[in-house]
Every structure is written in C-alpha cells, then in structure tokens.
Amino acid sequence: MKKTKYLILALSTFALLYNSGCQKQLDIKPQNAVESSVALKTSKDVEGVLIGAYTAAALRGLYGGRFQSTTDFLADDGDFAYFGTFSDYTELNNKAITINNGFVEGVWNTGYNAIxxxxxxxxxxxxxxxxxxxxxxxxxxxxxxxxxxxxARVFGKAWNDGAPASNLAVPIVLTPTTAIADIQNVKRNTVAEVYAQAIADLQVAETNLTTDKSTYASSGAASAILARIYLTQEKYDLAEAEATKIIGSGTYSLVEHFSDEFQVKEQATRVFNTSEDIFAIQISNQSGYNALNEVYASSAFAGREETYLFGQFFDRFEAGDDRVNEVTDDSFTSKFNNAFGNVVVIRLAEIYLIRAEARIFKSSPDLAGAAADINVVRKRALLDNTTAATAAELLDAVKYERHAELTFEGFQLFDLKRYKGTTYSVDGDGNHLDAFPWNSPKLIFPIPKRERDANPQLTQNEGYQ
Known part of the structure; x- marks a missing residue:
C-alpha cells in the first residue's frame, strides 16, 4: 500500500537526522528500511511521531477538508453544482466515480498513512x-x-444496509510496517469488525485523555466520535449517554452568533478554536491547508470560485433563519472564507442534535428532552422554539436542523444513508436528473485501482471494475 512508502520514508528521514547528529562519522549502509529501534530511542522521539500523526490526519486528503467535501459532493441533490476543473469533483457530483478518482484515492492513502x-x-x-x-x-x-x-463509512456499505457482519469495509492494520519484507497483502475486514475496532480505540482514548479543552484530542472528542458511531448503529441509549457527557461537562458552549463559529475576518488570518469546537484541524499561514476554502469560497476569499449554490439551497431555510446568511452574493457559501481558518471536525451543535435524535428513538423516548436540544440550536439561529411534538415531527425537525446547521461540513452523505433518503444528479441549472437511493452502490467509494493493482486481495465494491 502507498501508506507503507510514506511510513518507511518518514522513519528513514528520522533515523538519518538522529544518527547524523550523534555520530562523528557517517556510516552509510545500503538498506530498504529503518527499524523503529534505530529511529526511536526516547519518549521525546515517540511524542514527536505522535505530532506527526496529527499532521498526517490533517492533510487535505483527509480531515484538511477533502473527506468532508468528497462526501458532500457525492450526496448533494441540487443545493449546488461544480463548474470547476477538478474532474474528481465532477465525478462525485455526478455520482459517477471512476476507480482512478484522485480524491477518493487521497482519502484512502491519507487515512492509511495516518493510521x-x-x-x-x-x-x-x-x-x-x-x-x-x-x-x-x-x-x-x-x-x-x-x-x-x-x-468504513465511505468504502463500505452503511451500517443499516444489509448485514454489517458480512459486508466488507476496509482492512484493519494494527502494526507498523517498517520494512519492505513486512508488507502483507491484507484483506478487507467487515463493517462490523472495523466499527468494533474504532469503538475499542475510542473507549481507550475516552478513558485516558483529559476532559479539559484542547487543540489536541480530548476525552470529549472521543465521546463525540463514539456518539456518532452509536447513532449510526442505532444504539440510541449509548449515543445519548456519550452526548450527555459532553454537554454536561460544561467544557464547551455554543458561540453567541452562528457566524462567529467560522471566524471569517476581513483578511485571512490564523484563528483559534472557539468555545464550541471539540476537535478541529489547526490551520495557519505557515502550516496546514483548508481544502474547504479551496472548493467552496469565492476568489475574493482565496477560493477557486467553482462551486455555485442553486435556489434549492436557499429555499430549504425557514424564514428568519440566521444561518442562511452564511452566503455571499447569492452564489457561494461563506462558511470557509478564511483561508487559514481551522477545519472543524466536531462541534457542540452537532452533539445537541445527536442527543435530540437519540432521545426520540431510545428505549424510553424523551420527546420533551429532544425538543429542548433542538431549541438550543434553533435559538442561536434566531428561530422560535420548534412546534414539533410527536416522534415523527421531531425527527423532521432534527433533519432540518442538521441540514441548516451542518451543511458543507461533511455530514450529508451519512445523514442520507441513516435516514434512507434519495439523492439526484443535476444539470447545470440545478434540475434533477437521475435518482440514487440511499443504498445505491454509486454512493460508496470504489477501492482505488492503484491499491488493488498492488494488492490483489482487495476485492472491489459492487458496480466498479
């Protein structure tokens, strides 16, 4: 896998710097790998590699923005259209991904590099x-x-699509590959197995990490991802419990105005996490890359000015909803107008909506509690309290709030699948063309051709060669 090359190169570079600083004579030996026992000697060394893990996860191919944008492009049903030069985005927007799609391959490679x-x-x-x-x-x-x-969510079927215990997701690799001889042709694990591994890792993180607010991972961040997973698995009592840990901790609070969450300044500049941010990719003018700014912002704010909003986007909002103001000149979203703004991965508003949905469906429903959580988010958007009262009405209210609150932040594909909805490809005027139900094979990423060429054990997803 391509990830192996990155890791071997990283360890080789680390070892070269370490040895050149500690030896008077340079001893060059032909080799195709560097053992971690040579490269890593101290606690400081390992802590440095940990910082490298954050850097790897923050690359544009993954949480630097392209994981979020690729999934939103694939799920979009006419809120926007892409008129740019990246064929990778055009394929996603048309629900016609090829096995050579560079952005899909980037999600795979960047993900496994960070792992x-x-x-x-x-x-x-x-x-x-x-x-x-x-x-x-x-x-x-x-x-x-x-x-x-x-x-697992993008390269495998949704949890509610068939049998997670037999549906294939991605390979689980838990040991480092530091030598060419170590490379194994791994098979894909099942959706259930990958989810179980993710939960096991996050439970350790939740226990080991501090509840204090941090730019690094925290116990609250682990709880938030666990809440997402449990909601996806329809384990509503567990999802509510994790969300309540975060909300009840008092560590995080919604910013006063919706627009304040995105910290768009008159001039692009480094910003710091808001009181609402639970985990965010840190961007500055010296490090990092905000791929959401690239794809969504207008040229006036350093974007490529290639993703245009259609009338359908505006029509979805209730009258008076302050969140619709996150656009400029009726054409582009302005959520990401700061080229050096952080890419927020988890924020408190989402947690309120997770808990609201969980309260609707948990074993002993709490409809009043669900309405209260919805109203927290609505109040910040300058809207009146919801009038929803029944479970069905409250679910519709949650769906509205998730779209209005979290649009363009990488949630649309997964909400579409959880709610078993339908999306559409659109023409240049935003008119619906072909329909794609939530469980269409076209709404799952293909295993990249390059990976399958290198590892024949990787079976391809349905609908791809």
Missing part, C-alpha cells in the same frame, strides 16, 4: 515516560479509531 503513524506510536509506548504514556496512547487511538470509522 500507520499511529501504529508506530502505539508500538513504541514502552519508550514513553510513564506519566505521559496514557495520554500518548489515548491520542494515537483517538486518531486511529476516528479514521477507521470514517474509512
């Missing part, structure tokens, strides 16, 4: 200072668990 770095950290925990060991393990397992969950 590989996490595995290197976890394989060397014995080097970590005892007082830091739990934290280092927790942060590495948070990243690995979150990535496995997301890879």
């Amino acid at each position: 590989g770095v996490c595995n290197t950290v976890l394989a060397n925990l014995n080097l970590v200072d005892p007082v830091k060991k739990a934290r280092v393990e927790g942060e590495a397992k948070f990243l690995r668990g979150m990535i496995y969950f997301d890879l």
Whole structure:
C-alpha cells in the first residue's frame, strides 16, 4: 500500500537526522528500511511521531477538508453544482466515480498513512515516560479509531444496509510496517469488525485523555466520535449517554452568533478554536491547508470560485433563519472564507442534535428532552422554539436542523444513508436528473485501482471494475 512508502520514508528521514547528529562519522549502509529501534530511542522521539500523526490526519486528503467535501459532493441533490476543473469533483457530483478518482484515492492513502503513524506510536509506548504514556496512547487511538470509522463509512456499505457482519469495509492494520519484507497483502475486514475496532480505540482514548479543552484530542472528542458511531448503529441509549457527557461537562458552549463559529475576518488570518469546537484541524499561514476554502469560497476569499449554490439551497431555510446568511452574493457559501481558518471536525451543535435524535428513538423516548436540544440550536439561529411534538415531527425537525446547521461540513452523505433518503444528479441549472437511493452502490467509494493493482486481495465494491 502507498501508506507503507510514506511510513518507511518518514522513519528513514528520522533515523538519518538522529544518527547524523550523534555520530562523528557517517556510516552509510545500503538498506530498504529503518527499524523503529534505530529511529526511536526516547519518549521525546515517540511524542514527536505522535505530532506527526496529527499532521498526517490533517492533510487535505483527509480531515484538511477533502473527506468532508468528497462526501458532500457525492450526496448533494441540487443545493449546488461544480463548474470547476477538478474532474474528481465532477465525478462525485455526478455520482459517477471512476476507480482512478484522485480524491477518493487521497482519502484512502491519507487515512492509511495516518493510521500507520499511529501504529508506530502505539508500538513504541514502552519508550514513553510513564506519566505521559496514557495520554500518548489515548491520542494515537483517538486518531486511529476516528479514521477507521470514517474509512468504513465511505468504502463500505452503511451500517443499516444489509448485514454489517458480512459486508466488507476496509482492512484493519494494527502494526507498523517498517520494512519492505513486512508488507502483507491484507484483506478487507467487515463493517462490523472495523466499527468494533474504532469503538475499542475510542473507549481507550475516552478513558485516558483529559476532559479539559484542547487543540489536541480530548476525552470529549472521543465521546463525540463514539456518539456518532452509536447513532449510526442505532444504539440510541449509548449515543445519548456519550452526548450527555459532553454537554454536561460544561467544557464547551455554543458561540453567541452562528457566524462567529467560522471566524471569517476581513483578511485571512490564523484563528483559534472557539468555545464550541471539540476537535478541529489547526490551520495557519505557515502550516496546514483548508481544502474547504479551496472548493467552496469565492476568489475574493482565496477560493477557486467553482462551486455555485442553486435556489434549492436557499429555499430549504425557514424564514428568519440566521444561518442562511452564511452566503455571499447569492452564489457561494461563506462558511470557509478564511483561508487559514481551522477545519472543524466536531462541534457542540452537532452533539445537541445527536442527543435530540437519540432521545426520540431510545428505549424510553424523551420527546420533551429532544425538543429542548433542538431549541438550543434553533435559538442561536434566531428561530422560535420548534412546534414539533410527536416522534415523527421531531425527527423532521432534527433533519432540518442538521441540514441548516451542518451543511458543507461533511455530514450529508451519512445523514442520507441513516435516514434512507434519495439523492439526484443535476444539470447545470440545478434540475434533477437521475435518482440514487440511499443504498445505491454509486454512493460508496470504489477501492482505488492503484491499491488493488498492488494488492490483489482487495476485492472491489459492487458496480466498479
């Protein structure tokens, strides 16, 4: 896999720097790998690799924006259309992905590259200072668990589509590959197996990490991803419990105005997490890349000005909803107008909506509690309290709030599948063309051709060659 190349190169570079600084004579030996015992000697070394895991996960191919944008493009049913030069986005928007799609391949490669770095950290925990060991393990397992969950969601069938115990997702790799001889042609694990691994990792992270607010992984961030997973699995009592941990902690609070969450300044500049952010990719003018700014923003804000909003997008909003104001000149979303704004992966508004949905469907429904959670989000949007009272009405209210609140943030595909909806390809005027039900094979990423060429054990998804 391509991830192996990245890891070997990273360890080789680390070892070269380490050895050149500690040896008076350069001893060059032909080799195709560097053992981690050579590259990693101290706790500081392992902690440095952990920072590398965050950097790997933050690349544009994954949480730097393209995981979010690729899934939203695939699910879109006419809120917007892409008129740009990236054929990869055009394929996604048309629900006609090819096995050579570079952005899909980027999600796979970047995901496994980051997992590989996490595995290197976890394989060397014995080097970590005892007082830091739990934290280092927790942060590495948070990243690995979150990535496995997301890879399973895009390269495998949805949890509610058939049998998770037999549907294939992605391979589970838990040990680092540091030598060419170590490379194995792994098979794809099932959806159920990958979800179980993600939950196991995140439970360790939740236990090991502090509840304090941080730009790094925290116990609250682990709880948030667990809440997402449990909601996906329809384990509503567990989803509610995880969401309540976060809300009840008092660590996070909604910003006063919806637009404040996205911190668009007059000039692009580094910003810091808001009180609402639970986990965000940190971007600055010196590091990181905000791929959401690239694809969604107008040229006035450093974007490519290639993704245009249609009337359908505006028509979805209730009168007076402040969130519809997150557009500029009726053409582009302005959520990501700061080229150096952080890419928020988890924020508190989502957690309220997760808990609202869980309260509707849990074993002992709490409809009043669900309405209260919905109203917290609506109040910030300058809307009156919901009039929904029945379970069906409240679910419709949750659906509305998730679209109005979280649009363009990478939720549309997964909401479409959880709610068993239908999406459409559209023409240049936004008119619906072909229909794609939630369980269409076209709404699942293909296993990249490059990966299957390198590893014949990787079977292809339905509908792809």
